[in-house]
Amino acid sequence: MTVAVVLFTSDLRLHDHPPLRAALRAADEVVPLFVRDPAVHAAGFDVPNRAAFLADCLAGLDASLRRRGGRLVVRSGPVAREVRAVAAACGATEVHMAAGVTAFAHLREERLRADLGADGVALRVHDSVITAVAPGTVTPSGSDHFSVFTPYFRRWSQQSLRDPLPAPRAVRVPGAVRGEEPPSREGVPGVSPELPPGGESAGRDRFEAWARTGLPRYEDRQDDLAADATSRLSPYLHFGALSPVELVCRAREQGGPGAEAFVRQLCWRDFHHQVLAARPDASVRDYRTRDDRWRGEDEAAEDIAAWREGRTGYPVVDAGMRQLRHEGWMHNRARLLVASFLTKTLYVDWRIGARHFLDLLVDGDIVNNQLNWQWVAGTGTDTRPHRVLNPVLQGRRHDPDGVYVRRWVPELADVEGGAVHEPWRLPEDRRAALRYPAPLIGLGDGLARFRNARGRD
Secondary structure (H helix, E strand, O other): OOOEEEEEEEOOOOOOHHHHHHHHHOOEEEEEEEEEEEHHOOOOOOOOOHHHHHHHHHHHHHHHHHOOOOOOOOEEHHHHHHHHHHHHOOOEEEEEEOOOOOOOHHHHHHHHHHHHHHOOOEEEEEEEEEOOOOOOOOOOOOOOOOHHHHHHHHHHHHHOOOOOOOOOOOOOOOOOOOOOOOHHHHHHHOOOOOOOOOOOHHHHHHHHHHHHOHHHHHHHHHHOOOOOOOOOOOOHHOOOOOOOOHHHHHHEEEEEEEHHHHHHHHHHHHHHHHHHOOOOOHHHHHHHHHHOEEOOOOOOOOHHHHHHHHHOHHHHHHHHHHHHHHHOOOHHHHHHHHHHHHHHHOEEEEHHHHHHHHHHHOOOOHHHHHHHHHHHHOOOOOOOEEEEOOOHHHHHHHOOOOOOHHOOOHHHOOHHHHHHHHEEEEOHHHHHOOOOOOOOOHHHHHHHHHHHHHHOO
């Protein structure tokens, strides 16, 4: 009786799972394994919102495996030690897993390869599980990665994707392999009140519902803050509860401008993965330095606290930050606005904003979070690194009637129409009654400081 192990990481699903299908082809029995790694806790990545969502994903994966005659084996401890112990206990000759791109993922793979190899166990690493197109597949001449999105998108769009794989009908698991009960969201304190349910079934249900009505209109409504018309699939992609290959294929089958715009967003995700795969230190250092003299926690403590708490005095910025705390998620357009405000209007180090996002975002991952922050800060791949997003103009454009602002900033609920984006222009008696703070800084003053710091006067 041959046995293989499948190590689940950021791929918590059964549909379109190449490592699992390869293991089922290679062995009579398979151990689906997830390891709760203390290194994740030590690095500060298992924050409440993601821990709760992960618990849902693991519970759902275990339930899906049990419907197919199997179960999820959950262990706690250093990954290499636990995988090695499981492989030895069941006599496995192969371990299958998805390829990652972060420095953490590379180190994990190196340790697994070395430790398993010492036991005569082969490590099989599979591409196109976490991304639609594997990093390194599409490269320009003379470089190991694309540093600008548009040419990458053209080449990426020409790639032939593999056919999505169906979920297996049966998974036979050796009975003697010991494991723990999957964690429960109920045991996680400090979770955002409106955190969505996690897991593959919840993700597939969300996509099915959104594809019917939201996908056809996505091109026109993706930046509409009040409409809340984006897919909200990012947490499921982050945990691998949904396959990016399957989403690209299904969107293309449906067709239309909305599907094309959605696929472009999925490509942005792959783009960032190929950047970080080539430049792992971009998670903590400027991808392209501008020699910024950022303000830090000591110099800008009060401004940073006001930004985190949603009391900057700029309504659309405050709305986004309050949505983040309440839902563990934020509309993409709002993410751009709050990041631009912190880095370019307040001139605060992008790493401070990125860390706060990672503390709360259920979809927060090193790849997309850090590189999106760098894009906005002008230290990343943006071809217009010095652009500054004006929160008043952006609010008028993407929330013209102030619906989004009033939803999250109730102090402004009685301000009519577009005036909600500039409450400081209201008559003094009316303004005082709002109990809403004055702006931290004038937009002109912030812009002048930024341009001076970047040497662009």
